[in-house]
Amino acid sequence: MSHCSCIWACKQITKxxxxxxxxxxxxxxxxxxxxxxxxxxxxxxSSCLAESATQKLExxxxxxxxxxxxxxxEEADISANYIVAHVLGxxxxxxxxxxxxxxxxxxxxxxxxxxLRSTGMPVQYVLGEWDFLxxxxxxRPPVLIPRPETEELALLCIETLxxxxxxxxxxxxEIGCGSGALSLSLLKKCPxxxxxxxxxxxxxxxxTQENAQLLGLMDRICVIQGDFTLNKVQLELxxxxxxxxxxxxxxxxxxxxxxxxxxxxxxxxxxxxxxxGLDGLDIIKEIILKxxxxxxxxxxLWMEVSHQQPPLIAKLVQNSHNDICLIEVVKDLFGKDRxxxxxxx
Amino acid sequence: MRKxxxxxxxxxxxxxxxxxxxxxxSLLPSFVQGLIxxxxxxxxTSTKFTIENPIYVSFLKSLVEEYNAAINANVDYVxxxxxxxxxxxxxxVTQSIQELEKKQGEVLELRSMMAEExxxxxxxxxxxxxxxxxxxxIIEKELIDILVGQDSADNKDIVMEICAGVGGQExxxxxxxxxxxxxxxxHFKGWTVTGLSIEENEIGGTRKAVIEINGESVFKHxxxxxGVHRVQRVPKTEKAGRIHTSTVTVSVxxxxxxxxxxxxxxxxxxxTFRCSGPGGQHVNKxxxxxxxxxxxxxxxxxxxxxxxxxxxxxxxxxxxxIKLYQAIxxxxxxxxxxxxxxxxxxxxxxxxxxxxxxxxxxxTDHRSKDDFSNMPQFMxxxxxxxxxxxxxxxxxxxxxxxxxxxxxxxxxxxxxxxxG
Numbered sequence: 001m002s003h004c005s006c007i008w009a010c011k012q013i014t015k016x017x018x019x020x021x022x023x024x025x026x027x028x029x030x031x032x033x034x035x036x037x038x039x040x041x042x043x044x045x046s047s048c049l050a051e052s053a054t055q056k057l058e059x060x061x062x063x064x065x066x067x068x069x070x071x072x073x074e075e076a077d078i079s080a081n082y083i084v085a086h087v088l089g090x091x092x093x094x095x096x097x098x099x100x101x102x103x104x105x106x107x108x109x110x111x112x113x114x115x116l117r118s119t120g121m122p123v124q125y126v127l128g129e130w131d132f133l134x135x136x137x138x139x140r141p142p143v144l145i146p147r148p149e150t151e152e153l154a155l156l157c158i159e160t161l162x163x164x165x166x167x168x169x170x171x172x173x174e175i176g177c178g179s180g181a182l183s184l185s186l187l188k189k190c191p192x193x194x195x196x197x198x199x200x201x202x203x204x205x206x207x208t209q210e211n212a213q214l215l216g217l218m219d220r221i222c223v224i225q226g227d228f229t230l231n232k233v234q235l236e237l238x239x240x241x242x243x244x245x246x247x248x249x250x251x252x253x254x255x256x257x258x259x260x261x262x263x264x265x266x267x268x269x270x271x272x273x274x275x276x277g278l279d280g281l282d283i284i285k286e287i288i289l290k291x292x293x294x295x296x297x298x299x300x301l302w303m304e305v306s307h308q309q310p311p312l313i314a315k316l317v318q319n320s321h322n323d324i325c326l327i328e329v330v331k332d333l334f335g336k337d338r339x340x341x342x343x344x345x
Numbered sequence: 346m347r348k349x350x351x352x353x354x355x356x357x358x359x360x361x362x363x364x365x366x367x368x369x370x371s372l373l374p375s376f377v378q379g380l381i382x383x384x385x386x387x388x389x390t391s392t393k394f395t396i397e398n399p400i401y402v403s404f405l406k407s408l409v410e411e412y413n414a415a416i417n418a419n420v421d422y423v424x425x426x427x428x429x430x431x432x433x434x435x436x437x438v439t440q441s442i443q444e445l446e447k448k449q450g451e452v453l454e455l456r457s458m459m460a461e462e463x464x465x466x467x468x469x470x471x472x473x474x475x476x477x478x479x480x481x482x483i484i485e486k487e488l489i490d491i492l493v494g495q496d497s498a499d500n501k502d503i504v505m506e507i508c509a510g511v512g513g514q515e516x517x518x519x520x521x522x523x524x525x526x527x528x529x530x531x532h533f534k535g536w537t538v539t540g541l542s543i544e545e546n547e548i549g550g551t552r553k554a555v556i557e558i559n560g561e562s563v564f565k566h567x568x569x570x571x572g573v574h575r576v577q578r579v580p581k582t583e584k585a586g587r588i589h590t591s592t593v594t595v596s597v598x599x600x601x602x603x604x605x606x607x608x609x610x611x612x613x614x615x616x617t618f619r620c621s622g623p624g625g626q627h628v629n630k631x632x633x634x635x636x637x638x639x640x641x642x643x644x645x646x647x648x649x650x651x652x653x654x655x656x657x658x659x660x661x662x663x664x665x666x667i668k669l670y671q672a673i674x675x676x677x678x679x680x681x682x683x684x685x686x687x688x689x690x691x692x693x694x695x696x697x698x699x700x701x702x703x704x705x706x707x708x709t710d711h712r713s714k715d716d717f718s719n720m721p722q723f724m725x726x727x728x729x730x731x732x733x734x735x736x737x738x739x740x741x742x743x744x745x746x747x748x749x750x751x752x753x754x755x756x757x758x759x760x761x762x763x764x765g
Contacts, residue, residue, distance in 0.1 A: 074630075075630065075631055075632055078631060078632040079631065082631065082652065091650065091651055091652050092649065092650055092651070092652070094649060094650055095650065122629050122631075123631045124629075124631065130652060131651065131652040131653040131656065132653060133653060133655060133656070134656075144626075145629060147624075147625060147626065147628075147629070148633065148653070148654035148655065149624060149625050151653060151654065151655040152655065155655070249626075251626070252625070252626060253626055253627065257627065261627065261628075262628060262629055264629045265626075265628075265629050269629070273626075274626050304625065305625075306623065306625060306626075306627075307623060307624065307625065332624065332625075333615065333617065333654065333655075333658065334617065334624050336623075336624050336625075338624070338625065
């Protein structure tokens with residue numbers, strides 16, 4: 001863990017230095033160099049403006065996607081696409097005219113963001129925002145970036161809330177809220193819902209709060225910073241209310257799997273949000289054990305897990321002899337066993 | 346204008362160019378002859394389709410036999426829709442025939458009692474026989490309706506297209522009058538009319554009018570209006586007082602009803618950039634493009650506009666549904682285009698369905714060979730047009746029945762020939 005955050009910190013510092021020095025240097029470059037001048041490849045990151053010939057959208061986009069490709073940045077095309085579109089106030093460039101002329105400020109901004117991307121930073125952090133269902137949420141390193149699978153988890157929870165829970169004003173507990181994506185999308189869809197969100201990381205908690213504020217959902221969410229595995233925190237939660245629904249996207253990677261991930265994840269995302277211990281089940285076990293104390297009778301628990309874990313989890317539930325049972329395992333969009341649905345007897 | 350022209354020719358010798366065709370019975374199909382002599386607006390019964398006619402009776406008997414065979418035959422009617430339909434049809438027919446036989450038996454029984462001397466009794470029996478005969482007639486009529494069946498499109502709403510054909514300005518003027526007539530008729534029947542597009546010219550004529558008519562059994566009533574309408578009169582634009590013949594074409598197209606598209610999950614293949622690998626927290630891929638392939642039709646729908654994969658999937662799904670629906674609509678549209686061509690023909694003067702002769706105050710329908718008078722009232726699209734529509738409906742029914750009987754006759758002669 002310390003290794004990862006070290007790399008991440010280093011990259012941050014390098015970037016800060018680079019971006020600080022670049023802006024003044026770049027202006028000089030654009031004034032003095034003509035188009036025929038080709039600077040040496042080694043300084044490509046500071047002279048992109050001169051290289052990208054004109055300032056047509058098409059050219060800027062092609063320039064950067066080629067650059068990403070030659071520097072082994074993953075998803076080169078689509079990364080450049082998102083960045084260019086973002087600067088122009090769009091989601092993707094498919095609806096934009098390729099011949100659109102970009103002004104200097106736009107090009108500068110694109111270059112700045114593309115430099116960040118070329119350090120290996122995930123696009124979501126580069127843009128500082130990403131979409132989750134209907135919401136656009138602030139994304140900030142090192143808080144975990146919600147994956148498309150989690151969108152499906154949110155939809156499953158909404159279905160449960162609408163169909164199976166007959167409480168006038170239900171309160172949902174989210175364990176490990178991260179950027180707040182799950183909690184906030186539930187709040188957005190269900191106007192009478194309240195959410196208690198817990199996360200161990202203070203940065204995650206403040207980001208959830210920030211996103212809630214952005215979406216005007218502050219009055220229905222209570223964010224608690226604390227370690228769910230601690231008795232103290234569990235006691236505090238059980239005092240709050242008996243929950244009809246608990247939802248969680250807990251860390252479920254095994255410690256072994258943590259090394260050898262994409263550099264985007266390894267170097268930028270908070271390992272505490274990913275590391276589930278030796279078998280990846282540390283937090284999952286904790287949740288299954290403690291959920292019966294927090295749920296009301298017939299209350300539901302939805303959890304996102306790794307695709308090979310459901311059989312292990314089924315055994316775990318059987319052996320734990322508590323009041324909870326695994327009632328279904330739902331596949332994700334890609335056909336992997338991903339979501340475990342439990343219910344308290 | 347209509348009034349003027351009729352008044353102008355009042356008292357002049359009437360030229361009836363199609364008098365021969367209309368009244369010479371020998372030119373008509375044999376069974377229609379009976380219709381022409383009767384007052385067509387009131388009754389359209391023909392002795393052809395009563396139990397007095399032995400061939401008709403034997404035809405009915407053959408249907409009953411088919412029903413009896415169908416009961417005993419072990420056919421899965423749930424699976425085979427065609428056979429199920431035929432079976433239901435036979436069942437209805439047989440029920441009606443049995444009722445008819447019962448009533449007929451009663452009549453015969455009463456007839457045998459006629460021998461009685463008692464005058465009072467005789468009077469009573471007479472009355473009873475008359476009552477029973479009326480009932481028999483009613484059942485016979487119902488039986489005809491059952492035999493003929495219903496057009497599945499009868500209840501559909503329609504789009505009606507009225508186009509000026511041959512005859513320039515005069516055709517456009519008459520086109521405007523026909524358009525008014527149908528609009529009034531729709532009001533008369535309590536339907537709603539929506540104008541889709543109307544092209545008018547400067548002297549009050551209409552080049553083309555397209556209207557949508559919604560209501561109960563619209564297509565059932567207006568399907569006979571499709572075709573070429575011919576007008577014979579002295580046009581407003583004519584200075585020398587000659588009679589012109591112009592045409593207006595009408596097409597009536599039933600509207601397709603909403604089709605609910607049912608897509609089963611196993612018929613879909615969803616392709617994304619995240620398919621392989623462990624997924625979840627293991628990867629961070631941002632390409633959220635989704636492609637959905639509908640396997641039975643091979644229809645492909647893609648979406649990559651959004652950054653959220655689920656949003657892209659939803660949009661792709663919506664587009665897929667639209668595409669599939671469009672394909673169904675196009676299919677129906679093709680069929681409709683074919684019917685349209687069939688209805689309008691070559692727009693010439695020859696394939697006419699109806700002639701409006703203002704000089705003689707006569708409206709002739711060339712299919713049922715019916716004549717109607719009182720042009721001003723007819724053109725208002727009220728009772729006059731409704732009567733004509735009714736007579737055409739009846740005509741169509743009888744014609745259909747005649748063709749059924751014909752094919753039965755040929756079948757019999759065939760079996761006889763093979764036996765012989």
